Amino acid sequence: MPRIIVQKFGGTSVGDTSRIRRAAARAVAAQQEGAQVVMVVSARGKKTDELVSLAGEFDIEPPAREMDMLLATGEQESVALMAMALREAGAEAVSLTGGQIGISTDDTYGKARIRAIKTDRLREHLDAGRIVVAAGFQGVSDSGDITTLGRGGSDLTAAALAAVLGAERCEIYTDVPGVFTVDPRIEPAARKLSRIGYDEMLELASLGAGVMHSRSIEFAGKYGVPIEVRSSLSDEPGTLIARAGAPARPVTGLALVRDAARVTLAGLPDRPGVMAEIFRRMADRAIPLDMVVQDLSVQGIAEVSFTVPQEDLAGALAAAKAAVDALDGAEVTVGTDLAKISAVGAGMPDRPGVAAKMFRTLADIGCNVELVTTSEIKVSCLIARDRANEAIRAVHAAFELDQAADADAAHRDDHPLSPQEQRVRTVVEGLQGMEDIVVADVSLDAHQARLSVRPVPDRPGVLADLFEAVAGGPEDDPSTGATVDMIVQNVSHAGHAAISFTVPESEANYAAELAAAPAVRWGEGAVQIDPHVAKLSVTGVGLRSHTGVGLKLFAALAEAKVNVQLIGTSEMRVSVVVAANEGERAVEAVRGAFGIG
Structure with a gap:
């Protein structure tokens, strides 16, 4: 042929x-x-x-x-x-x-x-x-x-x-001649990548890298289409977007969303069904939520924040107010003039100190962080918009992204598909519409622990202090630190914030000891620990661009009467933390909702 x-x-x-x-x-x-x-x-x-x-x-x-x-x-x-x-x-x-x-x-x-x-x-x-x-x-x-x-x-x-x-x-x-480590208009030292994986490119595209739109990367990843981004004005090689290889470094690139707006729903009752109500209102207006952050409730009262593009703020506010009208006592607040800076890299799971280094870099330039959410290959921070360019340049230098690694990514075209890639291919074969959502897996990690540190002073350096301590110091020596999974920080109140994160349950007590040290130095903040929680994750392609995914997830949990403690999102995964004794019920309900056997 x-x-x-x-x-x-x-x-x-x-x-x-x-x-x-x-x-x-x-x-x-x-x-x-x-x-x-x-x-x-x-x-x-x-x-x-x-x-x-x-x-x-x-x-x-x-x-x-x-x-x-x-x-x-x-x-x-x-x-x-x-x-x-x-x-x-x-x-x-x-x-x-x-x-x-x-x-x-x-x-x-x-x-x-x-x-x-x-x-x-x-x-x-x-x-x-x-x-x-x-x-x-x-x-x-x-x-x-x-x-x-x-x-x-x-x-x-x-x-x-x-x-x-x-x-x-x-x-x-x-x-432009290809995909760069960051927008070269912001950082002249940005370096063109020779190759990048679909997942990394999808995160970068959705997080503000304007070379390609995220829907086209979703499509290419689902169907295994190799894409080369090249300049129309020269014959030099571009950037190949294809199956990922062995990562040469923990961070591949940075992205900036300059026009972010924050919507916070405070005073929410901490009970099953609340998140489903919120996501139902957003889905009715086709509002694509970006960072979704829910921290641990206090005395039965919960709070959730999310970001949207500035142009969608009016619609998001209308949907949020419709939701709180049905939830007695809740209120809506807004944050504007914000930007989201994100670090993306398939090598993050093997380098536990990536988040700590990013937090320390922002602290060193006096840049405070308003929200934090993480995934396996992404760390996103919401900061003041007028600090965005300075922050991007500082983080780019901290991870030495201007310097070429041995290879941007090793070739894997001839290697067998991973189990997740094979599940995606299997689901794609049965799709009725080519752009239908692909939910490849609903998984449960029933062996996690949740730690919360509150109250903590809302100032630059707090996140860096905490996660450098937990990761084993600035050099993130994995032999001396704990393994951090999800990190969640919601908006602060009266100059104080709360930070929650998860670790393997076998490391819970050790992580709590490490986290206590910076709290003592701050003179405030106590470490709360739940040594047995479960993390449920929905993995697939198109989770954010299809606005009904969150609704389906939280509606299934509500029907099963499962309460949500923490939420973390990315392009490829939506994760929630629930009580350990509700984990099996939760995963069974969500698998049923998405038709996963």
Whole structure:
């Protein structure tokens, strides 16, 4: 079977006739090397902004259906011009809209999800020697309406076509030469990565790295599509996004979300069903929650905080107020002018002091941390927005990300799939819609302990003091420290905060001894310990972008009358801590809700 390459060109890469010709030359060169080529093309330059502005002259809130009809014309212009450029270069070419290709979507205008893609017409043109120029960003609903896929839609189209065609690779041409350790506009010492794993890239994409949108990485990871991000202006190698290899260092890259807003629901009754009520209200408004933090309750009163993009704050506030109306005594507070800084790396599980080093670095520049949430490969901190650039540069230097490691990631293409990767593949084979959520596993760790330190002074350095002590000192010597899993810090009150974390139950007493030392130095704060808790984790792809996942999880726990003590989230996993004697009941209920045997 002939090898197939999918090439995607963004708006800046087709912004004028010279760039269109340059993109066409790349496709012709790939075809001359023996590949069948599909080009996915975005609207030119500022065309989409121009169309949005035109619509606003007629209607302040134009109908979503008509906006999709309008915006899709930008890609139609581009594909027609590209096909002409290809013919000028001596190649046979055909331009196709999403509907002509056979990209079937749901009917969510503006943010449609792909259900299926027909390949007959594509393969017919490819086998006839033509380069297919496909309109990105668009499809057709079951009712025959034109739909658009939302932000990053052309990347998603490219990954989807590569998946259904079994392409050798998907090349994303853009105005940057690849994926960097951090945005080089913030830190000039940022280094381009030669390779990065799907999970790491998905976390970085969702956390603010703007090279690719997270939905396209979700898609590529689910279907095993290798993606290379390359510059459209040079021939230098880019960054390969593929199966992860052995990590060369604990942190691969940093990401920044500059426009974060915090919503806190305080005074919540600590009982089963409360989180389900909150997530139900958010799902009704399709509000994608980012950092979700629930710390241990005090005297039957709980508190949960979450972050949303600033543009979604009004909707999140309305949903939060609707939820507290049903929960007597609860109140809603808001934090703005915030940013989220995150460190991501597949090597974190083997280096227990990563969080401590990040906290110490922020403390050294006098940057206070408002919220903390962690996962196996991510540490995220909510800080003041005006400290964001300084914080990113300091953390980048602390982890020496400007210096090349032996390899960004070892190749694993020829290695067997891991058990988790195999579970994902198995679930994907049974999906009815190509973008449906993949819940690959619901697991239970029934051998954890929870420690809480409260009250602690809300000032820079407290987190660093605590987790350096628990990890065995600044050099994070695993032989002298405890193994920290989840870390949760919620918003402070009256100058005092509370910090909770989990460790293996066998290390509970030792971890408590280590944590007590900084508390003594602060002159306040006591260590509370529950030596037997259980951590339930839902693992999969699309957990955050599908806003109903949290609702399904917490509704299942509520129905089983299981109370939630702590919450931690990431792109690939949602974890909750529950009482040890409720662990088996919890995992059985959640597995049933997600259809996991």
